[in-house]
Amino acid sequence: MKDEFIPYGRQAISEADIEAVVEVLRSPWLTTGPTVAAFEQDFARQVEAEHAVSFSNGTAALHGATHAAGIGPGDEVIVPPMTFAASANAVLYQGGTPVFADVCPETLLLDPHQAEARISERTRAIIAVDYAGQPCDYSALRALADRHQLLLIADACHSLGGSWQGRPCGSLADLSAFSFHPVKPMTTAEGGMVTTDNPAFAERLRRFRNHGIDSDHRQRAASGSWYYQMTELGYNYRLSDLQAALGLSQLPRxxxxxxxxxxxxxxxxxxxxxxxxxxxxxxxxxxxxxxxxxxxxxxxxxxxxxxxxxxxxxxxxxxxxxxxxxxxxxxxxxxxxxxxxxxxxxxxxxxxxxxxxxxxxxxxxxxxxxxxxxxxxxxxxx
Ligand SMILES: Cc1ncc(COP(=O)(O)O)c(C=O)c1O
Missing domain, CATH: 3.90.1150.10 (Aspartate Aminotransferase, domain 1)
Structure with a gap:
């Protein structure tokens, strides 16, 4: 139709996606269960990361990343301004201070020289935003982060499916955060993921998304125990099995x-x-x-x-x-x-x-x- 409204972005949902969600609806697990675990495993494999930890949305995933990175009051984190507010808000949630460093004029991606100019003795991390789906210059940013002993966090909410020098987004930073909002490269309605190669970060992310508790409901069901401990302050940032079923079905496409x-x-x-x-x-x-x-x-x-x-x-x-x-x-x-x-x-x-x-x-x-x-x-x- 000639005059039909064309949005800037739109999800693609197949019959197989719908069936996958319905199948979970008929199963005993609706919230974080076996389908979440399967989705995380496939996601990690697809982006060539050791670990993938799902979250309830991309903002929660970014918050998980700043938490795992140990950002706290007094810490500064370099962030580009050309992004959704959530990239910088994730630093504020942890009590840290976002320090804005300008972007390159032709790509609008974080300019490594500007990032370096904003580094102080309080800087702990850099959040590289893969604006529009284009990965940042991870060669330059990795060298910069290493030189100053900073953690490199990727806001990869736009860049699932992208790569830098042949390596997929999700494997390029110490922690990479994704969003599965409907306009994003794939969707779970609301949803997010953090990928990392660091097992300690992965463990911290899992605890953080579940109130800071050291075991989840499913692990306790399997072991027959009721006992758990809350060891740090976390949130309920969990993805559900319903959402993960949609994600698992979308991911290969x-x-x-x-x-x-x-x-x-x-x-x-x-x-x-x-x-x-x-x-x-x-x-x-x-x-x-x-x-x-x-x-x-x-x-x-x-x-x-x-x-x-x-x-x-x-x-x-x-x-x-x-x-x-x-x-x-x-x-x-x-x-x-x-x-x-x-x-x-x-x-x-x-x-x-x-x-x-x-x-x-x-x-x-x-x-x-x-x-x-x-x-x-x-x-x-x-
Ligand atoms: C660059 C960027 N970071 C973070 C987010 C937050 O993701 P979500 O909407 O899933 O919380 C978005 C999406 O809106 C985004 O575009």
Whole structure:
């Protein structure tokens, strides 16, 4: 249908997904049980990590990562501003202080030089955000973290299916956090995961998502014991077996979905190659880009945005730089001028629809509309 609304992202649910969830509904375990364990195992294998620990959403996963990393009051963590607020909030939850370091102008990924310039004797970790699905420069960030004895945490909420120098996102940092929100590379409705190669981190993550208790309900059922101890303060951040069934069913389709996202991105790039006012972000040569988002920079962004929305194209803006949010300005004293590259980009960025089910006809409709709107609001006489 020509005038159907096209969102910027949308989940893909198959009959097999539905059956997998229904099967769990008929089983004795609804919350964290055998399907969660199976999902974690398959996920770890797919991203080539030793351990995967599921969480109730990506924000909880990030909180688990900052907790496992031992972030606490007085600690500083380097975070880029071009991200969803949750990346920095996860530092605040632990009582730490996010320190914003600017991004590279062509990729909007954390700039390793800017990150290094913000390191102090209080810095404990770097949160690398794989913005739009493109992995950060993990070669440079790993070297930087090692040089300063910092932990490297990946906010990989956009980048499942991506890779850096052939190694999958999820295996590139000390702790990597994923989100399974419906617009993300795969979904469990709400859900998240942390991957790590460190068994002590994995154990801490499991305890943290279960109130800080040293055994879970299923382990106690298996051993016939009622006894448990709470050894630290945790939360109820558990994923359910219902959600894990959906995740387990979705996971094997991620590579084919990533390939389709890359095709969509390649077609947009082709359409905009002769449009100097429409500037897609750059993909680094070592990156396998998961294209959670397809972001372009355009002049007169607000007018272009309104024109596309009027044409039922669900463009979006990712993101308001986190240091500009009122809460951060009030609590941390951040503001304009702190990260000029992110602030300049914010005035121009637009996320175009990209998801596996986007059709070839829809891609052309989006590209036509964008080219026309940019021409209209930038003085073209065509
Ligand atoms: C970069 C980034 N980090 C963290 C999150 C939080 O994930 P969730 O919505 O699953 O809590 C999101 C998703 O909204 C995100 O885009």
């Amino acid at each position: 991620v590579p084919e979905w990533t390939a389709r996202r890359q095709q969509v991105a390649a077609r947009y790039a082709e359409r905009f190659a002769d449009q100097p006012l429409i500037r897609p972000l750059r993909t680094q040569p070592s990156a396998g880009h998961a294209f959670h988002l397809f972001v372009v920079r355009v002049p007169q962004r607000d007018q272009v945005f309104a024109a596309l929305r009027e044409n039922k194209i669900g463009v979006n803006v990712h993101y308001t730089p986190v240091h500009l949010h009122p809460y951060y300005r009030e609590q941390l004293g951040t503001g304009p001028g702190d990260c000029p590259v992110a602030e300049a980009a914010y005035a121009e960025i637009l996320s175009l629809p990209i998801f596996p089910g986007l059709t070839d006809v829809q891609i052309e409709r989006v590209a036509d509309c964008l080219i026309e709107a940019v021409a209209t609001f930038n003085g073209a006489t065509a």
